[in-house]
Amino acid sequence: MTTDTMNDHRQFESEFARLADRGDAISELRRAAYDRFLELGWPTMRGEAYRYTDCRPIAQADLRLATEGRDLPMDVLRPHLLEGVPTHRLVFVNGIFNETLSDIGTVTEGVTVCRLADAITEQPELVARHLGTTIDWKQDAFDALNTAFVEDGLLLHVPKGVHLEQPVHVVHVTVPGEQPIVSHPRTLIIADDGSRATCVETCCGHGDEACLVNPVTEIVAGDDVHVDHYRIVREGKGTWHIGGFGLTQGNESNVNSCCMAMEGALIRNGMTGTLDGTNGMANLRGLAIVDGDRHVDNFLRVNHMKPDCNSREYFKHILTDRGTTAFTGRIYVELDAQKTDAVQTNMNLVLSETAKVRTRPQLEIFADDVKCTHGATIGRLDEQAAFYLHARGIGEEAARSLLTFAFANEVIEDIEFAPLRKKMEALILDRLPHGELLRSMGDLD
Amino acid sequence: MLEITNLHASVEDTPILRGINLTIPSGEVHSIMGPNGSGKSTLARVLAGEESYEVTEGSIILDGKDLLDMDPDERACEGLFMAFQYPVEIPGVSTKYFLRAAVNAVREHRELSELDAYEFLQLVKEKAAALELDTSLLDRSVNEGFSGGEKKRAEIFQMAMLDPKMCVLDETDSGLDIDALKIVSEGVNALRDGNRSFLVITHYQRLLDYIVPDVVHVLVDGRIAKTGDKELAKQLENEGYASIESTVANSA
Ligand SMILES: Nc1ncnc2c1ncn2[C@@H]1O[C@H](COP(=O)(O)OP(=O)(O)O)[C@@H](O)[C@H]1O
Ligand SMILES: [Mg+2]
Numbered sequence: 001m002t003t004d005t006m007n008d009h010r011q012f013e014s015e016f017a018r019l020a021d022r023g024d025a026i027s028e029l030r031r032a033a034y035d036r037f038l039e040l041g042w043p044t045m046r047g048e049a050y051r052y053t054d055c056r057p058i059a060q061a062d063l064r065l066a067t068e069g070r071d072l073p074m075d076v077l078r079p080h081l082l083e084g085v086p087t088h089r090l091v092f093v094n095g096i097f098n099e100t101l102s103d104i105g106t107v108t109e110g111v112t113v114c115r116l117a118d119a120i121t122e123q124p125e126l127v128a129r130h131l132g133t134t135i136d137w138k139q140d141a142f143d144a145l146n147t148a149f150v151e152d153g154l155l156l157h158v159p160k161g162v163h164l165e166q167p168v169h170v171v172h173v174t175v176p177g178e179q180p181i182v183s184h185p186r187t188l189i190i191a192d193d194g195s196r197a198t199c200v201e202t203c204c205g206h207g208d209e210a211c212l213v214n215p216v217t218e219i220v221a222g223d224d225v226h227v228d229h230y231r232i233v234r235e236g237k238g239t240w241h242i243g244g245f246g247l248t249q250g251n252e253s254n255v256n257s258c259c260m261a262m263e264g265a266l267i268r269n270g271m272t273g274t275l276d277g278t279n280g281m282a283n284l285r286g287l288a289i290v291d292g293d294r295h296v297d298n299f300l301r302v303n304h305m306k307p308d309c310n311s312r313e314y315f316k317h318i319l320t321d322r323g324t325t326a327f328t329g330r331i332y333v334e335l336d337a338q339k340t341d342a343v344q345t346n347m348n349l350v351l352s353e354t355a356k357v358r359t360r361p362q363l364e365i366f367a368d369d370v371k372c373t374h375g376a377t378i379g380r381l382d383e384q385a386a387f388y389l390h391a392r393g394i395g396e397e398a399a400r401s402l403l404t405f406a407f408a409n410e411v412i413e414d415i416e417f418a419p420l421r422k423k424m425e426a427l428i429l430d431r432l433p434h435g436e437l438l439r440s441m442g443d444l445d
Numbered sequence: 446m447l448e449i450t451n452l453h454a455s456v457e458d459t460p461i462l463r464g465i466n467l468t469i470p471s472g473e474v475h476s477i478m479g480p481n482g483s484g485k486s487t488l489a490r491v492l493a494g495e496e497s498y499e500v501t502e503g504s505i506i507l508d509g510k511d512l513l514d515m516d517p518d519e520r521a522c523e524g525l526f527m528a529f530q531y532p533v534e535i536p537g538v539s540t541k542y543f544l545r546a547a548v549n550a551v552r553e554h555r556e557l558s559e560l561d562a563y564e565f566l567q568l569v570k571e572k573a574a575a576l577e578l579d580t581s582l583l584d585r586s587v588n589e590g591f592s593g594g595e596k597k598r599a600e601i602f603q604m605a606m607l608d609p610k611m612c613v614l615d616e617t618d619s620g621l622d623i624d625a626l627k628i629v630s631e632g633v634n635a636l637r638d639g640n641r642s643f644l645v646i647t648h649y650q651r652l653l654d655y656i657v658p659d660v661v662h663v664l665v666d667g668r669i670a671k672t673g674d675k676e677l678a679k680q681l682e683n684e685g686y687a688s689i690e691s692t693v694a695n696s697a
Binding site: 389413 | 494495516517518520521527529532535536537538542543544547550551586587603
């Protein structure tokens with residue numbers, strides 16, 4: 001084993017030095033996070049949080065911070081766009097903003113949709129006040145690393161009472177090369193009281209070489225807010241995607257976030273939701289389709305800090321080949337958080353003998369009047385259902401696809417924003433044999 | 446049309462069908478009656494090709510082709526349709542999508558052109574109307590939350606959509622009230638065209654007042670114990686299965 005690189009957490013020293021003396025609004029935060037990363041080191045499987053995700057290849061990869069964007073033809077981007085819907089679009093290539101591919105357009109009055117790099121200089125107080133507040137970068141090395149290297153990404157600020165009309169679409173394209181690169185895109189969404197917004201993030205790859213994509217998204221939601229957030233992960237074959245997500249929400253707020261882990265060598269989706277007001281609803285969902293030797297790890301923590309809140313975690317994994325998945329869902333209920341209603345579900349559909357599933361619910365409950373339920377299932381396709389389909393003339397593979405689609409569809413069927421729901425359906429169908437057959441059925445609606 | 450010869454089948458090494466011989470010429474309606482547990486559903490499921498039933502002896506020929514060589518979907522494409530006694534609920538699969546996949550799979554096999562959305566929906570409208578089937582059911586998941594009667598009606602609706610040559614109806618009457626029974630029977634009778642054949646499995650004679658069979662067979666203990674015309678069904682209604690069961694017992 002190359003212990004040298006394993007223990008050399010200072011591999012980014014010179015790259016950090018370049019950022020460190022920038023003296024902007026978040027320099028101190030960067031420095032603290034960098035120091036914390038040095039202390040934590042790369043996560044190992046001995047710790048709780050990365051028990052099921054082997055980070056050794058990442059630690060040994062001799063990663064370099066990507067400093068160059070690439071010009072890409074629009075054609076590369078097209079399959080990732082939402083068809084027929086105007087969006088405010090920001091495109092980053094290897095973490096670097098790409099002006100040509102972006103199209104922010106005209107934004108609803110009062111709302112800020114801009115590069116985080118611009119926000120750091122133009123709205124330093126706003127950024128400094130919120131950045132890093134929803135995630136536990138002191139405990140998670142990857143979140144710390146992202147925070148140490150925050151440079152650019154998206155800032156979405158929706159002021160009090162404003163409804164953002166069009167969705168924001170931020171696209172992170174990774175074009176890896178011979179030298180393994182790393183990028184740390186950051187998304188900061190600040191939704192003031194009474195506001196509404198939708199944000200879609202797409203992380204996609206264009207190339208198969210090894211690289212690390214380490215994005216962090218934060219949502220700071222005030223009172224009476226409604227935010228819908230989606231992250232679609234379609235990385236290249238050699239990409240390790242370690243995503244962080246943090247959410248805090250105030251009274252009567254309703255936040256949905258859904259992570260579609262579709263492609264990439266390794267996808268870890270770490271989510272922390274904190275219900276910090278009463279009567280809130282945090283709805284976290286995820287779908288993973290895992291084939292080949294791929295691995296997906298959904299690692300969640302939901303903190304109920306105040307009374308009368310609901311949280312829902314609904315994660316489904318579909319495994320074939322030698323795919324592996326892990327799910328950890330921790331629900332923490334503070335002493336004060338009476339009448340908490342928390343439901344956690346992790347369902348695994350295993351389509352091969354060699355796939356492997358791990359699932360662990362963890363409840364930490366200090367209040368006494370709460371309703372917390374969790375359920376995990378690991379199953380195969382229903383044979384009776386398959387026989388019924390065969391008995392109507394539908395062949396083996398098509399029946400399997402139909403039933404697999406039905407399983408997956410439950411994650412996304414409630415998405416109200418139809419173009420996005422259609423997009424997600426198409427993403428699922430593209431991964432199934434006979435997907436095109438099922439896809440053509442959409443015209444019956 | 447259908448020729449079953451010396452058919453033996455078992456489940457987990459327990460013999461259930463023990464030498465069935467049955468020939469249904471094209472255009473005829475045959476009925477199988479029999480006490481509970483005699484093997485009626487087993488016969489239906491063996492015909493449809495369910496894997497948990499092992500055929501240990503005998504043959505099944507549909508229109509000159511050996512059904513036992515075919516997977517269930519191929520049998521359906523070849524024109525066999527089995528209406529389930531207990532239709533399966535399939536959450537998440539829209540009935541409409543499912544049915545279009547089925548119709549087009551069958552049509553492709555029969556070298557007919559695929560139905561486009563418009564043609565398919567026209568066909569749905571036409572067939573549903575005949576069965577007084579509420580088409581809003583088609584937007585729901587397959588059989589999910591359907592009432593007993595709705596499930597049975599939906600089975601016959603599927604049968605009409607798939608245009609089979611050999612229809613096997615497994616206790617389609619159970620769970621139907623008299624009005625629903627009439628509608629379903631009319632639906633079936635409408636499909637009697639002189640070529641299509643039917644095997645109507647039932648426990649009660651009542652259904653046969655509406656779907657009048659050409660031949661009635663009595664299944665007891667995995668064998669056909671008696672064959673007659675529709676009067677046999679009436680006789681069973683009056684005397685029960687006991688008399689036949691005891692004859693079988695004596696002869697065994
Ligand atoms: N899948 C099965 N597993 C075990 N036993 C079965 C199975 N299917 C049928 N049987 C048995 O076979 C016999 C015939 O059942 P069935 O064909 O359902 O009868 P019928 O439809 O005439 O009421 C019964 O004794 C039943 O318990
Ligand atoms: Mg039966």
